[in-house]
Amino acid sequence: MVVYPDRYGNCNLGIMAHRSFLSIGAACVLSVGFAQKSPSPSPKDEVFPLRTVSHNAFQPGEKLTYVLHYGWLNAGEATLELKQGERDIEGRKILHAVGKGQSTGAFKAFFKVDDRYETWFDQQGVFPWVFTRRVDEGGYSFSQDYLYLQHRRKVTTQENKTYDVPASAQDMLSAFYFARTMDYSTAAPGQEYTIPCFMDNEEWNLRMRYVGKETIKLRNGKFRCLKFQPVVQQGRIFKANDDLNVWITDDANHIPVLAEAKVLVGSIKMELSSFEGLANPVAKL
Numbered sequence: 546m547v548v549y550p551d552r553y554g555n556c557n558l559g560i561m562a563h564r565s566f567l568s569i570g571a572a573c574v575l576s577v578g579f580a581q582k583s584p585s586p587s588p589k590d591e592v593f594p595l596r597t598v599s600h601n602a603f604q605p606g607e608k609l610t611y612v613l614h615y616g617w618l619n620a621g622e623a624t625l626e627l628k629q630g631e632r633d634i635e636g637r638k639i640l641h642a643v644g645k646g647q648s649t650g651a652f653k654a655f656f657k658v659d660d661r662y663e664t665w666f667d668q669q670g671v672f673p674w675v676f677t678r679r680v681d682e683g684g685y686s687f688s689q690d691y692l693y694l695q696h697r698r699k700v701t702t703q704e705n706k707t708y709d710v711p712a713s714a715q716d717m718l719s720a721f722y723f724a725r726t727m728d729y730s731t732a733a734p735g736q737e738y739t740i741p742c743f744m745d746n747e748e749w750n751l752r753m754r755y756v757g758k759e760t761i762k763l764r765n766g767k768f769r770c771l772k773f774q775p776v777v778q779q780g781r782i783f784k785a786n787d788d789l790n791v792w793i794t795d796d797a798n799h800i801p802v803l804a805e806a807k808v809l810v811g812s813i814k815m816e817l818s819s820f821e822g823l824a825n826p827v828a829k830l
Contacts, residue, residue: 643661677690688703689703714748738753770794800817
């Protein structure tokens with residue numbers, strides 16, 4: 546059940562959290578490389594204004610499909626679909642994004658994955674109001690529910706605990722869409738971009754380092770791209786920062802088309818297999 550907050554964040558949710566196998570794949574698609582925790586308290590009762598972001602990077606009806614390769618195996622498929630929200634919040638339009646991940650083929654025979662991520666985020670400000678996560682992997686399952694009280698700069702979790710967060714804090718799925726609205730036209734190699742996020746009951750900063758422009762060839766064609774390396778915590782999943790690379794289209798859509806990761810237990814590659822409903826022409830050659 547989805548619960549929408551009022552202006553002052555009066556609501557309740559409930560359940561638990563843990564990092565999952567497919568979260569590593571999601572890290573590739575969503576460029577989620579997390580740095581160290583950095584708390585930032587805010588006044589308890591203050592009500593803050595909501596931001597507005599001018600962008601044309603995506604629209605309702607967009608659907609992206611990815612194939613996940615684990616080593617030499619075709620391990621799974623992931624989809625990201627964007628819909629118009631069924632109702633407004635505070636008179637502001639809402640977009641509803643759904644991310645699904647399933648194991649496929651031979652990989653599914655010994656490790657079944659069925660994950661679902663959903664975020665209801667502000668169309669004008671590109672920040673989340675509600676985030677849900679349902680994970681079922683190899684017989685292990687858990688649920689996660691976050692209520693983002695953006696007017697108060699707080700998050701209430703499934704355990705009915707409330708945390709202070711920075712302005713316009715993102716969940717792990719809405720961060721993907723917000724990153725696409727950023728202007729990279731003047732980016733210089735080595736330049737870093739930071740997005741405040743809240744994940745697994747902690748505040749994290751998503752940091753992405755721009756590498757440069759490249760043209761890459763995939764199974765469904767060539768794309769002009771911008772290459773990024775998310776700045777990661779070395780030793781947790783990745784040995785070094787250059788073990789995770791993400792290529793996004795060098796156009797107004799900024800969709801990830803390829804991600805490659807060397808992790809402590811092998812290698813992962815996630816490749817765009819199809820797309821539809823894009824807001825702008827894609828940089829495909």
